[in-house]
Amino acid sequence: MKKGIFIVAAAMLMLSSCATVSEYQRMYINDSDMELSLRTGKKFEHAFQLYREGAAGATGGKSGGGCGCN
Amino acid sequence: MKKINLIILFVLFKILSAFSQSEEDNTGFKLKKLKFEEATLVSSYYTQNGNHSAVTGGIGTEKLNDSSNSFDLFFSHKDKKNRIHKIGIELGFDTYSSASSNNIDPSTRSSASGNDQRFYPSISWNRSNEKTGNSLGANISFSKEWDYTSFGSSINYGKSFNKKQTDVNVKASVFLDQWELIYPIELRSSSSGQGQFRQRNISKPRNTFDLTLALSHIVNKRFQLALIFEPNLQKGQLSTPYHRVYFKDTTKVFIENLPSTRMKLPLGFRANYFFGDHLVARTFYRFYKDDWGLKANTMELELAIKLSPFLTLTPSYRYYQQSAIDDFAEYKEHSIKEEFYSSDYDLSSFTSQGFGLGIKWKPLDGVWGVKHWDQIEMRYLHYDRSTDLSSDIVSLLLNFK
Numbered sequence: 190m191k192k193g194i195f196i197v198a199a200a201m202l203m204l205s206s207c208a209t210v211s212e213y214q215r216m217y218i219n220d221s222d223m224e225l226s227l228r229t230g231k232k233f234e235h236a237f238q239l240y241r242e243g244a245a246g247a248t249g250g251k252s253g254g255g256c257g258c259n
Numbered sequence: 260m261k262k263i264n265l266i267i268l269f270v271l272f273k274i275l276s277a278f279s280q281s282e283e284d285n286t287g288f289k290l291k292k293l294k295f296e297e298a299t300l301v302s303s304y305y306t307q308n309g310n311h312s313a314v315t316g317g318i319g320t321e322k323l324n325d326s327s328n329s330f331d332l333f334f335s336h337k338d339k340k341n342r343i344h345k346i347g348i349e350l351g352f353d354t355y356s357s358a359s360s361n362n363i364d365p366s367t368r369s370s371a372s373g374n375d376q377r378f379y380p381s382i383s384w385n386r387s388n389e390k391t392g393n394s395l396g397a398n399i400s401f402s403k404e405w406d407y408t409s410f411g412s413s414i415n416y417g418k419s420f421n422k423k424q425t426d427v428n429v430k431a432s433v434f435l436d437q438w439e440l441i442y443p444i445e446l447r448s449s450s451s452g453q454g455q456f457r458q459r460n461i462s463k464p465r466n467t468f469d470l471t472l473a474l475s476h477i478v479n480k481r482f483q484l485a486l487i488f489e490p491n492l493q494k495g496q497l498s499t500p501y502h503r504v505y506f507k508d509t510t511k512v513f514i515e516n517l518p519s520t521r522m523k524l525p526l527g528f529r530a531n532y533f534f535g536d537h538l539v540a541r542t543f544y545r546f547y548k549d550d551w552g553l554k555a556n557t558m559e560l561e562l563a564i565k566l567s568p569f570l571t572l573t574p575s576y577r578y579y580q581q582s583a584i585d586d587f588a589e590y591k592e593h594s595i596k597e598e599f600y601s602s603d604y605d606l607s608s609f610t611s612q613g614f615g616l617g618i619k620w621k622p623l624d625g626v627w628g629v630k631h632w633d634q635i636e637m638r639y640l641h642y643d644r645s646t647d648l649s650s651d652i653v654s655l656l657l658n659f660k
Contacts, residue, residue, distance in 0.1 A: 208478065210424060210477050210479060210480055211422075217480055217481045218477055218480065218481070218483055218533075220533065220539065222531075222563035222565075222573075223483065223531045223533060224531075225475050225483060225485040225529050230619075230636045230638050231638065232301050233301065233303035233305065233327045233329075233654055234303075234615070234638070234652055234654065237305055237325070237642075237650065237652065241307075241605055241611075241642075241644070241648070241650075242579060243549075243555060243584065243605060243606050244525060244547035244553070244579075244581060245491070245523065245525065245547075246469070246489040246491055246527075246547070247487040247489045247526055248527055248543070249473070249487060249527075249529070255379070255400060255402050255411045255434045255436065255467070256377075256409065
């Protein structure tokens, strides 16, 4: 869990950024490759990982349940 | 008789007039129009092989092929309060063949257990308000396999603040599943079966309760990140009924026996950065632990190399490491005195690596000049696990707008 606490602390540090990014300045942020979620094209790659690995969740995609997977 | 005919004519006239249109409609009623947003088709073919099948107690072939297909439709509608409603319909269909599943009953070749299909439709709805930054959504889903039936539902709420640079999302999901207990053939016979394994046609519940807490933030014009915490509780039939276990101190075969509850705690972190005008780096890290003793680390790096405004190459690398659950042991390593036992190598200690490559084409005038065909993407991933399992998956995505 120490690693988890480290991640949260790092995230909080980054979130303290004061830079304001207006809507018209977001052409890079709004690019489809910048999405902060699982890519649609990797849907089934993620699905087989749910079956073949013990860990699941926190990816923005399916997390288990609804199938005979882990 | 003339009176009856007049009455019938009068009734017919009234019925017909109900369907007539008046020149002016003053009721203010307007039909809601759903606008088609996009349709996406994803298809993949997966093949794997290995030597530690759980169906045969941790030894034996893990050869398996799977074809998966999913078709998504999205519609939108703006209401009187300028809130955008999005409706999504997903239809999924998988079909697989498995050499190890065939060993549930090895006396029958190409048995029902060796080939199976899964059908899984779902409907989702989301309402977002650009002005307030609020969003609300819900989803219902269904899934059916030869031995597994699932009903799922979720609700989610999101809020944007800090001039829409920060988003918080909360989602609660529940899956109420039923697992039909299909035992290995030698444990089903009434003459040689052992205790409860003689019973047939029993289904047991397997329920999952999931809460997702996600925080995303735009750090600057080129950098954004997200933190996802997703505690998950599973209760019910968590042991796979056709996974055999062999013991060092008895010749009897048993089936896997695992605790009936499992609490999972994954914490994920995503960070994406746009370098220059041609390169996006997508990174992901996840720490996971559960109360079965399993701990895991996942690291992934994917690059989006924009060869042109319309053509993108996406190489990726994924590293995964997990420790075994407390109740795992290899073939004939368990003792009959243990309360819980499994020889499923998916729950053993291992590392894995995934090497992937994708190509995405999104031309301005449509793929091959077809106006509404917005995008085509192909991906390949090779996966190697340190337990001698390897797999390959090829995926195709077609997007229409």
